[in-house]
Amino acid sequence: MPEVDFTVEVCGMAGDGTIAAGGLINEAMSHGGFSVLGFDSYPAEIRGFGRCVTNSRIGSNEIVALGEKTHALISLNDEQSRSRTPSLAEHSLVFFDSNPPAYVPEDNSLLSVLPPGAQVFGIPFGALAVGASGASRGRNLTALGGFAAVTGVDPNLFRKVIRDKFKAKGDRVVDINVKSFDAGYEYALEKFSDRLKSIFSKIETDHDPKKVMLSGNQAIGMAAIDAGLKLYFGYPITPATPIMEYLAKYLPERGGRVVQMEDEISSIGAVLGSFYAGTRSMTATSGPGFALMTELITHGVMAEIPAVILDAQRGGPATGLPTKTEQSDLHAAVFGGPGDSARIVIAPTDVEECYHFVIRSFQLAEKYQTPVIVLTDFFLDNRVENRPLIRAMEGQAASWNVFPDEAFKDHYQRYADTPSGISPRALPGMEGFNFTATGLEHTEKGSPDYSPENHAKMSEKRHRKLRYALKDLEKPAEFFASDHLDVGVIGWGSTFGSVLEAVEKSRKNGFKVGALKVTSIFPYHSETIGAFMAKSKRVLVPELNYEGQLANLIAHLDSKPVDRLNFVTGTPIPPSAIQSRIEELLGVLA
């Protein structure tokens, strides 16, 4: 059966409808039964400035990483699209507005910088949209019509998703948008009748109705609601803001509240306060906001108060690169803050895991009475995937809180030193279970005590609890398992998709390579990771940071040095870069 692995980019200026067009491609192709992974990049500035690009990789098999070569470029702004040409595949299809409002000098023209094999499809986007709807605003839909006609996408897929997108605005708006799409479709069918490609029309796909098209941020918001979130406290920051927007829209329907706080310090303070009272709450932020939270996070560690904090990483340090992706908060998430303040850090690798890990984060926080940090990044938060998403049933998100036994009534010790380190937690108001919670070092009872013996004992108790937490933390998953590997690649977070694709391709080239997915960042499963490293002649850790932050964390687990591949381009690591590094290492081995 023919297979397809096709990447399409839409490029325009902010305000051109670029992101909307990319979203419609993702939705339409998902409805067509294809696997889709989409990612948008847009400027940090407000609407009206800067370049927007959407990248959609569409496959008949499961897609786990972004496409590296663009097979079709839809240009809504030729001057901006010039920057996209280096990634065009040979014989790529280029759709552009053949009747722009003004004459264009060669030095601003997209067509003047295309590679010679590019196949150009000039469509008067604006003029057709005006003809169809009376306004040029629908030119992005006209462009999609042209794309659908030339590549052989069933137009009804687009018509459906356009109707779905605009139905809230009424029949008239739906009608003019469908007409704009149809105008481009009909034009291209006739104009390019001898150049139509049938790229998608010949592919049989199994439409899976359980497949849901979600971004990482949407999955996080959905998971929080399914986990019974009652209170969200936050302060807007890219790329975490869409979580707050999602919850602001849907959480009130479930009896919850979203509160925009004055800053990130008050946000984490409010989260600790509500969890202290026994109510599930969370906050989401990015690097600069996370930095502000660190002192109170350690307060949660010391006072053993649960908290769920989502750190959507972006390029740093400081304000850094607000709309670019990076995995450089790992050190801060694991070690940030005063004192020995170990806490749980987990990192999903795809949209589906975003959903399940957020649900699990509430349970871990409750059981281990400590802040749980979920590390995502701009790429994972903003990318969309269509996967069969099995939502948590009632009970699956149930509280893991360990309540004190009635036997301890009236002589309850909030910080009782148990074999696991988990002290049964009473909630304020439980009769006979009064206690003091404090950020000062304290006794098992909760009274401040700075004695050397007590600090040593309670420090050990808190860390013992974290070690015990490993049994509830997902073990690293090995892919292409083997007793001996020439190169073992360890991946985490959004980078893992690229790792998986690179390893799979290297194996197809006949190399003995395997992959390990690490999602429990701290505490981590040192035995499993160490064993994987030990059986690999070379260990490669690709990361989106300069310092090699996961590599630093696990390097001591094996005597051989870890090979690092560090990308700080603000963009996801291409699978080919990992594959090249793998094969470079293999060359060294040979």
Add this chain to the structure above:
Amino acid sequence: MSMKRFVIIGNGPAANHAAKALRENSSESRITIFSKDPFRSYRAHLLPDFIAGLIKEEDLYNSSYAHYNEMDINLRLGQRVVSVDFSKRNVILDHKEVVPFDGLIVATGGKPRLPEQFQLFQDIMLTLKTPLDARMWVEKLSNVDSVLIIGGDLTSLSLTKALLKLHKRVKFILNDDAFWPVPLNEEIYRAVTGRLEQRGVEIVHCRRIRRITQLEENLLEVETDREILETGVLGAFFGLVPDVGFLARTGLDIDRGILVDEFLKTRFANVYAAGDCAQVYHPALRDYWVSIGHENATALGRIAALNLAGSHFEVQVKPESILEVGGVKINTSWWTEF
């Protein structure tokens, strides 16, 4: 001094040899080829072989895309030049792009010639000039058994061979326009029809075609002054004419093709024309001639480029090789196919 910009319109043998010669003689210049067709330079004489299934489509093409990158030539396919502003020295493209030039070579070649009486039927008649046309023939032939060819010319004879290889029934109508630019005298007529009949082609004798009607998707009815014929596909072959319509009203001197002197210069400085689209002045004849065929085109393309780069080469054609056909003087010096 800024880099010189050379623009070549066309992507046939004249255009490509011009680009090559320009690059060899002007390493620092920016060279751009514009072609309205969306495919690379191809070997036109192999199109019938492709239709017959003897070669793959890839075998039609002359150079890889990488070749243009290596030569640092910006090949812009599927991009139609719609006008040239010689006063501002700009080429204007269909999509409203304005491309400045310091030097320009027009080498657009020819396009299928369709006599006026057949223009009404052009949508239902196939020609054969490009790989796209060839693909159309392949697609059509997969659904039909019979072909009627009207006109004649060298391409039609090659195609007929391909059609016979595919076991198609072929009928031929030769009329006065057949074998343009060669005059269809009695001797040629007899020689050609005899050879065709020997191969199993049915010659249809008639003076004129009255009507062509599409009965079904793959069935046409052709009414001549003598009989009514049915055919699956209809081919029109009347030679080529210079493809220079887009240059009308630009100030360029155009008769059948672009009028150039013996150095291939037009009336505008640093603007040249070469190949099938040019009408070249012959000092001895004191008249213009046009060229046909691959060899003529490559030679003229090269001369135009060298002269644009600063040389002063004259086109050398012996007067006796200039043949006059229907008022058009044609250089047949390299023309050996017929």
